[in-house]
Amino acid sequence: MREYLTKEAFSSIIDAIKKGTKIQRHIADQVAVAMKDWAMSKGVTHYTHWFQPLTGATAEKHDSFFTPIEGGRAIERFSGGMLIQQEPDASSFPNGGIRNTFEARGYTAWDPTSPAFIMGTTLCIPSIFISYTGETLDYKAPLLRALHSVDEAATSVMHYFDKNVEKVTPTLGWEQEYFLIDSALHQSRPDLVLTGKTLLGHAPAKGQQLDDHYFGSIPTRVMNFMKELEIECMKLGIPVTTRHNEVAPNQFELAPMFEEVNVAIDHNSLLMDVMGRVANKHHFKVLLHEKPFAGINGSGKHNNWSLATNTGENLLSPGKNPKKNLQFLTFFINTIKAVYEYADLLRASIASANNDHRLGANEAPPAIISVFIGSQLYKVLNELEKVTDGKLSPEEKTELKLNVVGKIPEILLDNTDRNRTSPFAFTGNKFEIRAVGSSANCAEPMTVMNAIMAKQLRDFKVEVDALIEKGLKKDEAIFNVLREYIKQSKNIMFEGDGYSDDWAKEAKKRGLSNLKTTPEALKKEMDKKFVELYEELGIYSHREVEARNEIKLEKYSTTIDIEARVIADIARNHIIPAALNYQNRLIENVKGLKDIFSEKEFKAIAKEQLSLITQISENVSKIKLGVEELLVAKEKAKGTSDSQKQAEAYCFNVKTLFDGIREASDALEMMVDDELWPLTKYREMLFTR
Structure with missing residues (x-):
């Protein structure tokens, strides 16, 4: 930008990024010309407004710079108006009834806070997507509103501690887990191609039980893929730093340095696209489904969230003195309170059909939202809870400053252990939201996280100011409010095993929700409290x-x-025909044995073949009847007009029928001749390097 823009235009863009100021039209024209010149110097011929509709994938419509003019000539044209706005069809994207098919117009609008980038010969301009009537139809627009809200609220609270803070920026470091399988094997599995997961398949003899894959030596072919992916990421400014084998066979992880939330999410969305392109060159297929294989770990995308000031401070990192530690406790305890108040909304933000398979299994946290902070910090909060109401005595002030607040940095030196069973864990200087699924757009949980934090900090400021007006000193007012928050939100703090049955029972006693399925979580999302939160903050x-x-x-x-x-x-077109084919071979074998041997000898010799024939028939029958029942249930669910009831019907009446069909199919897989079995097996997909 420094090279291509005028000083005025450059300053205007920087102010837009750092302060949220509007960009004037004449500045937009300058930026557009500079952006076009830069892009064309890299061989670009087209531009697109790159946006994130509610499909879960990114979207783009390419337009050429080439513009015909009089005299049979042409020029390359790209104006400020073209930079600022494009018009894709709004009715063809998910809109929840906001747009009818005949109301097609929608707009994409440039987001100057996220860098433009080049893919191939196309200039990609990160944008928001809204309908003709102004409603948001994407992930980015509400996210930007949530980020603005938390910036305002956190900056206001920070003025208790540092008047020089002008802006608070939420940060995000995501961890992308994924599987790699050979592309030819992927194409041989219709279920993987069409759904992203294996709907059938017997577990291999060796899976992950030896714990020999995690952090193991990266296979050469995979390493070549990773190297090229990192080079492409570097070209696009995605700061990836970590790569390693994950727990399951052929499962891997990639992670970047943390960034400002909006840019981090754009980078993750871009990365998922780039991963697929690079994988194709290496004859791999990237699987981002949360649970592509039964019986082994699925894939998540941990979201490491924190708040940073324009003065360079991480607000979830303790300082070297009691004042800084009181600042840390303020944001730390307010985060816990926010999660306590809006746990169900946070749960709904990570709900999906894919993630339902993963949550609660041994590689992901349970559906119960709880907060893990470590035993030492838990003791600190217990001490703070004992603070007396009103003004502190000199002895209490000394005790708090020296023995409680002052010792937090020392405590955290030995408090960096993780609880992998916790969906929301403090890990030293950030909170890790572990329940986000690998294929998810991070924007949704990040919109919720920053919205609930903005609301919580607003409420905190009101309560503290009210106590100050009553005559309490600032620190005493803050301690009093924090003490009440600890008492109110204690139920959500849990240090133990989130997988245990005891925790489910204990959580119920504490009044915590256990929303195991997406329909249950999405029903809660419409609670009046949550809708009012969004309306109050102007997010939705x-x-x-x-x-x-x-x-x-x-x-x-x-x-x-x-x-x-x-x-x-x-089941009908692959499994049953293969089973009957093998059964016919067995029948021919039995007929041949009967022709050769006497009746007595035949019964002894053909015993196992006859048993196999019977077992095959039984399992074929189970599959046939199971499929018929499934299709009836599916049609009944599909005919339900109410969306909530329809989702519940699919969840409780349709999905539950998959297991019986799978069980019979997997049994046949262990009987039928390997040569005749129509599907590539787990052992081939997971252990082909």
């Missing part, structure tokens, strides 16, 4: 909340519907 209108809830319910039902159709197709 009531109509937008309803529309997004509708979209997520429809996506859930459609996902299960597709899986049902695919499993029925494979």
Whole structure:
């Protein structure tokens, strides 16, 4: 930008990024010309407004710089108006009833806070996506509103501690888990191609039980893929720093340095696209489904969230003196209180048909939202809880400053252990939201996280100011409010094993929700308290909340519907014919034995073959009847008009029928001749390097 922009234009863009100021039209024209010149110097011929609709994938419509003019000539043209706005079709994207098919117009608008980039010969301009009537139809627009809200609220609270702070920026470091399988093997599995997961397949003799893959030596072919991926990431400014083998066979992880939330999410969305492109060159297929293989670990995308000031401070990192530690405790305890108050909303933000398979298994936290902070910090909060009401005595002030608040940095030196069973864990200087799924757009949980934090900090400021007006000193007012928050939100703090049955019982006693399925979580999302939160902060209108809830319910039902159709197709057209083919071979074998041996000898010799024939028939019958029952249930669910009830029907009446079909199919896999079995097996997909 320094090379191509005027000083005025450069300053205007920087102010827009750092302060949120508007960019004037004449500045936009300058930026557009500079952006075009830069892009064309790199061989670019087209531009697109790159946006993130509610499909879960990114979207782009390419337009050429080439513009015909009089006299049969042409020029390359790109104006400020073209930079600022494009018009893709709004009715063809998920909109939850906001747009009718005949109301097609929608707009993409440039987001200057996220860098433009080049993919191939196309200039990509990060943008928001809104309908003709102004409702948001993407992930980015509400995220930007949530980031603005938390900036205002956190900056206001920071003025208790440092008047020089002008801006608070939420930061995010995501950890992307994924599987790699050979692309030819991927194409041989219709379920993987159409749903991203294996709907059938017997567990291999060796899976992850030897714990020999995690952090192991990276296979050469995979390393070549990783190297090229990192080079492409470097070209696009994605600061990836970590790569390693994950727990399951052929599972891997990539992670960057933390960045400002909006840019981090754009980078993650871009990365998922780039991963697929690079993998194709190495004859791999990247699987981002949360649970592509039964019986082994699925894939998540831990979101490491914190708050940073323009003066360079991490607000979730303790300081060297009691004042800085009181600042740390303020934001630390307010985060816990926010999660306590809005736990169900946070749970809904990571709900999906794919993630339902993963949550609660031995590689992901349970559906119960709890907060892990470590035993030492838990003791600190217990000490703070004992602070007396009102003004502190000199002895209490000394005790707090020296023995409680002052010792926090020392405590944290030995308090960096992680609780992998906790969906929301403090890890030294940030909170790790562990329940986000690998294919998810981080924008949704980050919108919720920053929105609930903004609301909580607003409420905190009001309560502290009220106590100060009553005559309490600032520190005493802060301690008093924090003490009450600890008492109110204690139930959500849990240090033990989140997988245990005892915790589920204990959580119920504490009044914590256990929303195991997406329909249950999305039903909670529409609670009046949550809708009012969004409206108060200006993140969504009531109509937008309803529309997004509708979209997520429809996506859930459609996902299960597709899986049902695919499993029925494979069972009827692949599994049953293969089983009958092998059964016919056995029958021919039995007939031959009967011709050769006497009746007595035949019964002894053909015993196992006859048993196999019977078992095959029984399992074929189970599959046939199971598929028929499944298709009836699917059609009944599909005919339900109410989106919530339809999702519940797919969840409780359709998805539950998959297991019986799978069980019979997997049994046949262990009987039928390997040469005749129509599907590539787990052992081949997971252990082909």
